[in-house]
Amino acid sequence: MPETESEAQLETGTETGGVREVKSAARTVELLELLAARGDRPARLRELAEELGVPRSSMYALLQTLIDRGWVRTDVTGSLYGIGIRALLTGTSYLDSDPWVRAARPFLDEASDALGETIHLARLDGGDVVYLATRESHEYLRTFSRVGRRLPAHAGALGKALLAERPDAELPLPEGELERLTPNTRTDRAALTADLAAIRERGYSVDREEGVLGIVGFGFALRHDDPATDAISCSVPVARLTQEHERQIVAVMREIRAKIESTAPARAAGSPEWRA
CATH class of the missing domain: 1.10.10.10 (Winged helix-like DNA-binding domain superfamily/Winged helix DNA-binding domain)
Structure with missing residues (x-):
């Protein structure tokens, strides 16, 4: 001092x-x-x-x-x-000490084995999502999805799934036009709000080349917090996505979400309840 x-x-x-x-x-x-x-x-x-x-x-x-x-x-x-x-070393310590990351890891493996696609776990941090864990596709797929990567929440499946858990008046978005990552990114607030309404109705988000060209993502908020701060997603190349595969992805990811939510870590007496 x-x-x-x-x-x-x-x-x-x-x-x-x-x-x-x-x-x-x-x-x-x-x-x-x-x-x-x-x-x-x-x-x-x-x-x-x-x-x-x-x-x-x-x-x-x-x-x-x-x-x-x-x-x-x-x-x-x-x-x-x-x-x-x-x-x-500090970032690794954060991941190792987080009970929700530990709880989700085996189910990310399960989703990866079942679908053969890239699976993500991410957390909302302000107006961005931060990747906490990734299971790479069995096929070669360069999705730039390393742990620690940040993406604007409005531009991908993970972020949109989490934004949809919040009232439109409380969305953690910057002022002005939203950042455009691809020609498909929704930068207009009215368009994004309409998309979030559809996500709430559907129960999961879809990102059709909004964050990365050539990649479609399906995002599912994990409701162990209210509002949800964590989400999981499955990313698949457009060339490999058929209607049948899309139905399979949604079914498997819904099941994985339910399994993760059902294994809510019990907070030990006296342990801290972290804000983020």
Whole structure:
């Protein structure tokens, strides 16, 4: 903790929710999120400093601190920066400690064995969904569905299944026109609202090349929370989707959803009830 009043002033910033935000902590998180979002595109010191509005000297000092602790990595020249291995270890710990992810895993395997297609488990995070587990298709299929990937909730089966669990007035969507990922993405709110109404009526969502061209997805919200925060989906190439296969997918995924929901982990006495 800061030992003097001047140190405290340096460490604290604007007040949020009745608690003063610690500037250095917020800056560290913003830097890690920025590096993570860049994926395989390393950044230079100048880029990071300009993006976050931080003096280069301060950014350099922060980067060196995080490199020493494994949260950031740099190349042999010391001029390029990327996310470090500690981020992976922390993310893995999140998955391993989550009772719903653990409960769902064997049923994801069951769905994969029954359908031979790619199966996902994802969680709503603001206006996005984050992939928590994936079982790849028995056939080669590049769906860019790695664990940790984020997608706008309005643009895929997983996200739409979860949005449909919420009233239209409470949808966690950004202002203005929605992001377009493919020519089929619904970017108009009226069109999305109509689609969500159909999903509520049907009981599951369908994404026909709205998130990835050539891929159709079927999403099913897991109602162990109210409103649901987790969903499962099955993704299949358009070329392999027949009416019969679609009926099979819906039947199997409905059964898998019921099995996951019926194995609700009992919360041990005194264990925390996490918000997300």
